[in-house]
Amino acid sequence: MQKRLFSCLRTLQHENPLGLPRSGTPPNLRARMQRGLPEKRPIKDVKRVIAISSAKGGVGKSTVSVNLALAFARSGLRSGVLDTDIFGPSIPTLLNLEGNEPRLSSNNQLIPLTNYGLKSMSMGYLVPETSAIVWRGLMVMKALQQLLHEVEWGGLDVLVLDLPPGTGDVQLTITQQIELDGAVIVSTPQDVALKDAVRGVEMFRKVKVPILGMVQNMSAFTCPNCSTTHSIFGREGVIKKCVEMNIKLLADIPLHPSICEDADRGQPTVVAEPDSLRAQVFKDLAADLRGQLQF
Structure with missing residues (x-):
């Protein structure tokens, strides 16, 4: 039987073993996006829509979203x-609405809780x-479609979208189907959160x-006893990143126990x-x- 020789000198036909490019959008995905993008449409009876994103969990994005909307x-x-x-x-916890169920309108639309x-x-x-x-994924997309297009808002000046962490299907669906007036990126100052925030920006x-x-959240803690300020999660990370990426710094929110306590008991700080x-x-x-x- 003839021996088969395996060579390690064969060149790969792509940039890495998985066939994924190291940067940018995969060419086949880019082509599909260009020919198959759904037509963007506004959310009915809503004048302005602002997306709040972090691309990272645990940075206080939902707390910022609710307090901003309030x-x-x-x-x-x-x-x-x-x-x-x-x-x-x-949101149900933050607004003290846990255990409540929305009713349906005469048009079979969900009526928001207030x-x-x-x-x-x-x-x-x-x-x-x-x-x-x-x-x-299919069930998630179906639920998302219902939340985006089957809610009877009854006329709003502004709707704040609290986006989940990451840059996947939900985020792409929202950005491709909804007419967004803009996005706000929330991050804490440390590098591990900022790296994901940068992905969200891109x-x-x-x-x-x-x-x-961008919003810098949990930026510093001031001791109530000695009034000394401590940078628990790093110092001015978001501020520096805003300068690097030519993005406006919108707010610098301190790390304060009351913000967390207020949120947990369903009474946001505002x-x-x-x-x-x-x-x-x-x-x-x-x-x-x-x-x-x-507006």
């Missing part, structure tokens, strides 16, 4: 928040609180969604401590975005 409402705007995180919805003058919709209202959502740039700016410096940061953020988008 700050819009406190400024006199008809405001709403849509939780698009199918697997880990946080608390603190803010309308909201979330997958957390549609499944039991303790149930794990173990769905494959995703929005690829799909041509305007980036309104509601629980409306006159505090922490609440003022969210109000200033809302004013900045309102000025940028002129």
Whole structure:
């Protein structure tokens, strides 16, 4: 029997063993995107839509989203928040609406739940609180379509979209199907969070969604006893990254136990401590975005 010789000198036909390019969009995916993109459409009865993203879990994105939406409402705007995180919805907890179910309108549309003058919709209202959502991609996309297009908002000046972590199917579906007025990137100062935030920035740039700016969350902790400031998660990481990427720094939110405590008990800071410096940061953020988008 003739021996077969294996050579390690054969050149690979792609950039790595999986056949994936090291940068940019895969050519076959780019072609499919160009010929198969769905037509973008607005969310019915909503004037402005702002996406809040982090591409990283655990950086306080949902807390920022809810406090921002409440700050819009406190400024006199008809405001709403849509939780698009199918697997880990946080909005019911943050708005103290756990255990409530939305009703259906005469048009068979979901009617948002309201608390603190803010309308909201979330997958957390549609499944039991303790149930794990173990769905494959098609079910996730079906649920997302329902949240995006089958909610009767009843007329909003601004809708805040709380996006899930990552840059995958949910994010692409939203950016390709919905007319977004802009995106806000939330990150903590440390490098491990910033690396994912940069990926989020690049995703929005690829799909041509305007980036309104970045928010540095949990930036520093001031000791209530000695008034010394401690940079728990690093120092000014987001500020430096904004300069590097030519992105506006929208807000620098401190690390304060009250923000977490307020969120856990379903009374976000803008509601629980409306006159505090922490609440003022969210109000200033809302004013900045309102000025940028002129509404």
